[in-house]
Every structure is written in C-alpha cells, then in structure tokens.
Amino acid sequence: xxxxxxxxxxxxxxxxxxxxxxxxxxxxxxxxxxxxxxxxxxxxxxxxxxxxxxxxxxxxxxxxxxxxxxxxxxxxxxxxxxxxxxxxxxxxxxxxxxxxxxxxxxxxxxxxxxxxxxxxxxxxxxxxxxxxxxxxxxxxxxxxxxxxxxxxxxxxxxxxxxxxxxxxxxxxxxxxxxxxxxxxxxxxxxxxxxxxxxxxxxxxxxxxxxxxxxxxxxxxxxxxxxxxxxx
Amino acid sequence: xxxxxxxxxxxxxxxxxxxxxxxxxxxxxxxxxxxxxxxxxxxxxxxxxxxxxxxxxxxxxxxxxxxxxxxxxxxxxxxxxxxxxxxxxxxxxxxxxxxxxxxxxxxxxxxxxxxxxxxxxxxxxxxxxxxxxxxxxxxxxxxxxxxxxxxxxxxxxxxxxxxxxxxxxxxxxxxxxxxxxxxxxxxxxxxxxxxxxxxxxxxxxxxxxxxxxxxxxxxxxxxxxxxxxxxxxxxxxxxxxxxxxxxxxxxxxxxxxxxxxxxxxxxxxxxxxxxxxxxxxxxxxxxxxxxxxxxxxxxxxxxxxxxxxxxxxxxxxxxxxxxxxxxxxxxxxxxxxxxxxxxxxxxxxxxxxxxxxxxxxxxxxxxxxxxxxxxxxxxxxxxxxxxxxxxxxxxxxxxxxxxxxxxxxxxxxxx
Numbered sequence: 001x002x003x004x005x006x007x008x009x010x011x012x013x014x015x016x017x018x019x020x021x022x023x024x025x026x027x028x029x030x031x032x033x034x035x036x037x038x039x040x041x042x043x044x045x046x047x048x049x050x051x052x053x054x055x056x057x058x059x060x061x062x063x064x065x066x067x068x069x070x071x072x073x074x075x076x077x078x079x080x081x082x083x084x085x086x087x088x089x090x091x092x093x094x095x096x097x098x099x100x101x102x103x104x105x106x107x108x109x110x111x112x113x114x115x116x117x118x119x120x121x122x123x124x125x126x127x128x129x130x131x132x133x134x135x136x137x138x139x140x141x142x143x144x145x146x147x148x149x150x151x152x153x154x155x156x157x158x159x160x161x162x163x164x165x166x167x168x169x170x171x172x173x174x175x176x177x178x179x180x181x182x183x184x185x186x187x188x189x190x191x192x193x194x195x196x197x198x199x200x201x202x203x204x205x206x207x208x209x210x211x212x213x214x215x216x217x218x219x220x221x222x223x224x225x226x227x228x229x230x231x
Numbered sequence: 232x233x234x235x236x237x238x239x240x241x242x243x244x245x246x247x248x249x250x251x252x253x254x255x256x257x258x259x260x261x262x263x264x265x266x267x268x269x270x271x272x273x274x275x276x277x278x279x280x281x282x283x284x285x286x287x288x289x290x291x292x293x294x295x296x297x298x299x300x301x302x303x304x305x306x307x308x309x310x311x312x313x314x315x316x317x318x319x320x321x322x323x324x325x326x327x328x329x330x331x332x333x334x335x336x337x338x339x340x341x342x343x344x345x346x347x348x349x350x351x352x353x354x355x356x357x358x359x360x361x362x363x364x365x366x367x368x369x370x371x372x373x374x375x376x377x378x379x380x381x382x383x384x385x386x387x388x389x390x391x392x393x394x395x396x397x398x399x400x401x402x403x404x405x406x407x408x409x410x411x412x413x414x415x416x417x418x419x420x421x422x423x424x425x426x427x428x429x430x431x432x433x434x435x436x437x438x439x440x441x442x443x444x445x446x447x448x449x450x451x452x453x454x455x456x457x458x459x460x461x462x463x464x465x466x467x468x469x470x471x472x473x474x475x476x477x478x479x480x481x482x483x484x485x486x487x488x489x490x491x492x493x494x495x496x497x498x499x500x501x502x503x504x505x506x507x508x509x510x511x512x513x514x515x516x517x518x519x520x521x522x523x524x525x526x527x528x529x530x531x532x533x534x535x536x537x538x539x540x541x542x543x544x545x546x547x548x549x550x551x552x553x554x555x556x557x558x559x560x561x562x563x564x565x566x567x568x569x570x571x572x573x574x575x576x577x578x579x580x581x582x583x584x585x586x587x588x589x590x591x592x593x594x595x596x597x598x599x600x601x602x603x604x605x606x607x608x609x610x611x612x613x614x615x616x617x618x619x620x621x622x623x624x625x626x627x628x629x630x631x632x633x634x635x636x637x638x639x640x641x642x643x644x645x646x
Contacts, residue, residue, distance in 0.1 A: 052638075060537055061638035080541065088539020095641065099534045113538040166538070 006069075007174055007205050008057055009033035013066035015052050026052045027063070028228030034207055036173075039200040041219035042209045048225045050209045051178050057207065058091050058176045059083050071173075088117055092167030096179035098159040100151040100166070107147040110134040110165045130169070137165040141195060157188035164195060168204075175199070177208040181215055193218045232506060233572055236609055237602025239499045245407045246491060248318030250484040251283075253453045255460060256438035257478040260288055261383050262429050264472045266436040269463050273441060276459065278452055280442045283312035286423040287437035291375040292416060303351065304415045305376065307423020310334055310346075316442040319417075322404040324349075324363050334419045336399035337369035343422055344401030345372060350413035352403050357583075357593055361405065369399040374418065378428020381435065381475060386428040394426045407599070410491065433472050449483050457481040510620050517624025521553065525632045532632050533640035542633035549629035550622055557621030561614045568610075572603050 015027040026049040034040050044050045055061040056068060059075055068075045070090060078086060087093075092113075100109045111134040115123060138144050141161040143154075151159055160180060167175055177196065181189030197218060200206050208219060216222045224231040255273075257263055270282045286307030293300040311331035314320035320330030323346065336344035353361040375395040378386035385392055398418060406412055418426070429435040443452040460481050467473050485492065525532070532545055540548075571578070579601060582588040590601060 051642075055638045058537070060641070061636070084539045084541045086539075087537060093537050095537075099530065099537075099641065101531055101534060112535075116535065116538055116540045116544065 005035050006033045007036045008068070008070050008207070010053070010057060010063075010068045011066055013053065013056055013063045013068070015049070015056065015061070015063050026228060027056075027066075029066070030225065030228060030230050032057075032223060032230060034174075034205065036205050037200075037203055039196070039206045039218075039220040040208070041216035041222045042207065042225055043211065043213060043216045043222055044225035046211060049228050050211075050225045053225065054176050054178050054207065054209045057174075058093055059086050060093070085117070088113055089170050090173050092170070092172035092175045094160070094163050094167050094175065094177040094180050096182040098151070098156075098163040098183075100159055100162060102151055105148050105150055106143060106154065106162050107131065107134050107138065109151065109162055110137055110169055112166060113170050134165070134169060137168055138162075141165045155188070156184050157191055160184065160188075160192050161195065164192070164199075168199070173205060175204055175206045177206060179210055180208060181212070182210070189215070232502065232613065233568070233604075233606055233609060234575065234602060235499055235502050236606055237604050239495050240604075241602050242408075242495050243485075243492060246488040247484050248321070249406050249408060249411060250487055251316040251440040252443045252447075252449050252484055253441040253456050254438050254482045254484065254487045255441065255456065255479060256285075256436070257475070257480065259383065259475075259478060260427075260437075261379050261381055261475065262286070262435035262437040263475040263479050264381070264433055264435050265463075265467055265476065266439055267434065268467075269460070270439055272463060273439070273456070273459065276455070278444050278447045278455060280444045281312060281315035282442075283309055283316045283440050284420065284436035285313070285438040285440055286418075286420060286427055286429060288376060288423070288427045290416065290426070292372045293375070294370075294372060300375070301351075305374070305423055305427070306415055306417050307420040307427070308417055309420045313440070316440045318406070319404065322406045324361075324403045324405065325367050326402050333417075334401050336401040337367065339369070342369060342399045343396065343419065344369075345374070345398040346402045346404050346417035347372075347400065348412040348415045349403045349405040350409065351416065352400075355593055357589075361403065363403065367400055367402065369401075371397045371399050372416075373397050374416070374426065376423075376426040376428075378426070380428065381432070381472065386431070394428065396422065396426060398422070408491070435475070449485075453481060453483045510616060513617070513620045514624040517553065517556075517621050518627060521549065521625045521628035522631075525549065525628045528632070529635055529640045532635050533637040536635070536637040537641060545633040545635075546629045549632060550625055553621045553625030553629075554618060557618035560621070561617045564617065565610060565614060569605060572605060575603050576600050 010030065010032045013027050013030040014025070016023050016025045018024075030049065030053055032042070032053065042050045042053065052061065056063050062076070070086065075083070075086070100106075101112070104112065111130045114126075114130040114133075118126065135144065135147060138147055141164055143158060143161055143165065146154060146158060146162075151162070154162065160183075164180075180196065181192050184192065193215060196206055196208065200220070206219070208215075210216050255269065266284050270284060273279055273282045286305070288305045290303055290305040291300040292303050308319065310319070310333040314330035314333075320333075321327065323330060323333055326333045326335075332340075333346050334344035336342040349361050353363070355361055373395055374397075375393050377392065378394050380386050387393070404412065404415070404417060424430055424434065424436070441456060443449065460479065464476050464479070467476060535545060535548075579590055
C-alpha cells in the first residue's frame with residue numbers, strides 16, 4: 001500500500017495507437033488514484049480511452065508515458081514473470097463480453113486462474129481445495145447449479161456472473177470491470193451491479209468502466225474521462 | 232518402409248549366405264596360385280571358422296543330343312567346405328541334410344554331378360514354388376569351357392580349343408537371388424578346375440571364401456585377413472608363378488556383392504527420401520492446421536494471458552497439444568501398420584485369389600513371402616519423427632500465438 005493509502009494510482013498516462021497511417025492519441029496524461037475498499041466508476045464517451053486506461057491499470061497494456069503504481073510499486077519496474085503474477089494474483093478482470101473459454105465448463109472456467117501458474121504436481125496437490133473454492137464462488141454468484149454447464153448453455157447474465165467468479169478465484173486485491181453490464185439488458189445488468197456492490201461491501205476494491213451514467217452512479221465515486229484526461 | 236527394409240535386409244542376408252563373410256581373390260578369369268597354402272594358413276587363425284576355394288568362370292551347357300547350348304556362370308566348389316562357409320547346403324533341394332553329397336547324381340558317387348540354379352532348371356508357379364520330382368533324374372548336361380593359361384590366353388589351340396565333359400543332374404540350388412538362381416551351374420571343384428584349365432602349370436583358384444567364428448566383427452575380421460594376405464604375399468613374392476598374387480584383394484561379403492546390393496540400397500534411399508518429403512509435407516500440413524486453430528483461438532489466448540499465463544505457458548500449451556496429436560496419431564498409425572504388416576501376405580493372397588493381383592509377380596521375382604518382420608528400431612525412429620514433425624509444424628504458430636497481446640486481441644473491435 002502506498003503511503004497515501006492508494007491501492008493503485010496512475011500518473012500522467014499517455015497512450016497512442018496507430019490506426020493505419022494515422023496516430024491516435026487516446027490518453028493524454030490521465031491521472032487516477034484508487035483507495036483500498038473503494039468502488040470507482042470511470043465514465044466517458046465511446047473512444048475516450050477508459051478501456052485503455054483499465055487495460056493499463058491491469059497490466060494488459062503498457063503506457064507510452066506515465067507511471068502506474070500498485071500498492072506503491074511501479075509496474076514498469078516489474079519483469080515479465082512478475083507482471084504475469086500481478087495479473088494472476090493481484091488483479092481480477094471482468095470483460096464486457098465475459099470471455100469464458102467455450103471448451104471448459106463453468107467450474108473449470110472459474111478455477112482457471114488458479115490452474116494457470118501451477119505445475120502438474122502442485123496442481124494435483126491443491127486441485128481439491130481450488131475446486132471447493134470455485135464451488136463456493138459459484139454459490140455466491142448464484143450459479144451453483146450450473147457448475148458443469150458449458151458457457152453456451154448460460155444466459156448473458158449467468159456468463160457474466162461466472163466471469164466475476166473467475167476474477168475472484170485467486171482473491172485479488174483489485175477487481176477491474178470493463179463495461180460489465182454493457183452487453184446485458186437492464187434487469188440482468190442490475191443484478192450484476194448488485195453483485196458488485198455486495199462484493200464491495202465485503203471489502204473488495206473495484207474499478208469499473210462504463211459509458212452509462214446510471215450504472216456509474218451505483219459506484220461510490222465516479223471519475224470522468226474526456227479527451228484523454230480525467231476531468 | 233518396414234516392407235522395403237525387410238526386402239533389403241532379406242536380400243542382404245541372402246547375399247551374405249551366398250558369399251560367406253570374406254572373400255580373397257581377383258576378378259580375372261585366370262584365378263591365382265598358391266591358394267591351398269593360403270587356405271591352410273587361414274584355417275589355423277583363431278577367428279576363422281572355415282575356408283573354401285572356389286572356381287568362377289563361364290561355360291556353355293547343352294542337353295545331350297540336342298545340340299542346343301546356353302551360356303552360364305560356372306562355379307566349382309567343394310560341396311562340404313563350401314556349405315560350411317556359405318549357405319549353399321540350405322539352398323539345395325535333395326541334399327539339404329548332407330551337402331557333402333550334393334554332387335552325387337542319382338545316388339551314384341561315380342557319376343559326375345552338377346547342381347544347377349533353380350531358375351535354370353525349373354519354372355516357378357504363380358505362388359513362387361518350383362516343381363521338384365520326388366527322385367531326381369540323372370539327366371546329363373554337357374559343359375563346355377574355354378581353358379585359359381595363367382596369362383589369360385587360350386590354353387589350347389586348333390580345333391580342340393575347348394574342354395567338354397558331361398555331368399548329371401544331382402540337385403537344384405535355390406538361393407533366393409534371382410541372378411544367381413538364373414545363371415549359375417555348380418560343379419565339383421576339381422572338375423571345374425580341370426575344365427577351366429586351372430591345373431597347369433600349378434593349380435589355381437578364383438576365390439577363397441571365408442567364414443569367421445561367431446562373434447567376430449566382419450570388418451575387423453576382413454582387416455585381419457588383409458594383413459594375413461599381405462604377409463603371405465610378401466613371403467611368396469619372387470617365387471615361381473606368383474605374378475597373379477599381386478592382383479588378389481580381400482573383400483568383405485558386402486564389398487564383394489556391392490553391385491547387387493547397391494541397386495537395392497539406392498531404392499531404399501530413394502524411398503527414404505520420398506518419405507522424407509512426405510514428412511516435410513506433414514510438417515507443412517500441421518503448420519497450416521495449427522495456424523488455423525490459433526487464428527480461431529486468439530481470443531482464448533488473450534483470456535489466458537489476461538489471467539496471468541505467460542508466453543511460455545501458451546507455447547507449452549500448443550506444443551503439448553501438438554505432441555499429444557503426434558502421440559495419438561502415431562499410436563493409431565503404429566497399430567494400423569502392425570496389423571497390416573502381420574497380415575500383408577494374407578491380404579496379398581486374398582487379393583491374388585479374388586482379383587489375380589500380386590505385389591510382385593512370383594513367376595518373375597525371386598520373392599517368397601513379403602517380409603513382415605517388425606523392425607522395432609525403425610518403428611521407434613518413425614514414431615519419433617512423426618511426433619517431431621507435429622512439434623516442428625506447431626512451433627511457429629505457437630510462438631506467434633504466444634506473442635499476442637491481450638489488450639489487442641480482447642479489444643471489442645477485434646471480437
């Protein structure tokens with residue numbers, strides 16, 4: 001944890017993408033800081049750079065310029081292995097399109113982040129415990145009856161619940177959600193937001209990206225991103 | 232490949248049986264002198280099992296009274312010792328159990344007998360079998376040779392330029408080598424030596440065939456014989472009638488039969504090359520298949536990387552998949568191949584009975600059964616190569632997958 005109590009902070013983040021011959025500057029010095037236990041919503045119009053900022057916070061992408069610190073530690077100083085561990089253990093990512101693996105059933109999808117870093121022997125020793133935790137999470141998100149179903153057998157809301165359970169399996173300190181209700185009808189989306197609120201009340205730090213101000217209002221704090229900067 | 236390997240192995244084994252382990256001699260038709268002295272020395276060597284001299288020449292043979300002749304290769308052998316050195320005894324039909332009596336025509340030791348290559352005497356049926364009467368009839372053949380002097384000139388002049396003698400059928404030899412069985416007539420050593428004029432002024436022989444004791448490495452044995460011959464030559468150099476000794480060489484059976492074996496080995500090498508090309512095609516197919524799989528799985532790769540999988544994990548995942556495919560494919564291929572190999576002769580027999588199809592026409596080719604011996608080393612090599620081909624084909628797509636950046640492949644616009 002940083003001395004200011006921020007679990008994650010980003011300062012002066014710049015990011016430019018090449019689109020054909022043109023350079024598109026998406027982030028132009030964005031700053032953000034999130035304290036432990038906060039539920040923060042980043043809002044902005046389409047193309048404002050909010051998803052890019054979330055990817056940079058989650059180490060799925062690197063900024064061209066600027067610093068991202070997680071619990072006071074600069075991500076740019078981490079090696080490949082440390083960044084993999086950061087994505088695996090410290091961060092839980094929830095995507096707009098759920099991104100579950102079609103070949104695996106719901107429980108297997110949920111426990112996947114616990115499987116990834118484990119070797120064969122290590123996995124054999126902790127498999128039962130991880131499966132137990134996966135079932136508990138599925139119960140917590142209301143999918144205990146769906147554990148052996150394949151993702152295509154679930155509704156959109158159920159898939160997103162499964163994705164949230166997957167993001168939580170390694171007990172991450174920070175949950176990053178990119179438009180978690182963007183692909184759902186309002187009733188189903190509301191259920192997902194209630195789940196996120198419940199998790200936040202239990203102490204989970206959440207940073208959520210949305211373009212919908214009504215969704216953003218469900219968060220404890222809203223950060224507006226416009227023209228590549230935080231307003 | 233196993234069948235081809237079996238055919239080549241079988242062909243080599245037959246050539247080895249025909250020749251023995253080592254051969255001392257010269258390619259010329261006049262032979263060399265002092266062969267008995269060298270044979271006596273060789274017999275005493277602790278790594279040599281048996282030694283036998285051989286006359287090799289050409290002759291005309293004709294059926295008595297018909298006036299028709301055919302040209303054949305003539306080999307003069309001492310049936311007993313020749314059978315100890317080579318597989319000659321096992322190639323005989325009537326004297327398989329006592330090769331020393333191979334030249335007893337019709338059971339009469341006074342009649343000069345001949346053993347003839349099976350293809351010269353009989354015709355194979357469609358199953359590759361020869362017809363043999365129960366009791367061999369002592370049919371006579373006149374054998375005519377051109378006796379040569381030690382210098383290669385005709386030994387006789389005028390109208391009596393050839394030596395002719397009548398021999399009587401005593402046995403057939405089926406070595407399994409088409410050229411041998413279709414062109415050679417065997418006569419008793421002394422008779423052949425006399426017919427070829429190789430008794431004057433001192434006795435000559437064309438070759439000395441040697442069999443090494445069990446466990447002797449053939450190349451090492453041949454090297455020792457070379458040294459032995461070198462010493463023998465040095466001791467005899469300068470004596471009377473030793474000019475021919477300088478032409479003598481020592482060969483291993485493989486070197487001696489290289490002309491016959493080379494063709495088969497070349498075919499085997501070409502087959503290997505063909506399978507190598509098939510292997511390369513396999514690598515390319517695996518590459519294309521994996522490229523397609525990976526292009527359909529970029530989202531999944533992004534997901535895995537977003538939850539902490541490293542690039543190495545992604546490579547290992549796809550290479551593991553490729554190895555798994557290779558192992559399963561090889562296992563299925565090996566099982567199918569073994570099943571086919573075990574039943575190849577049955578299948579060919581069935582095809583022949585139903586459709587008259589034979590892989591090799593047995594009336595033409597000196598092949599009995601199609602070789603169906605399982606070569607475990609080759610099996611292991613081919614299986615290993617198949618798995619390696621899968622891995623090789625999957626390497627580039629796997630590395631390409633591992634380099635995918637999750638932020639790129641999980642973008643909404645990419646889905």
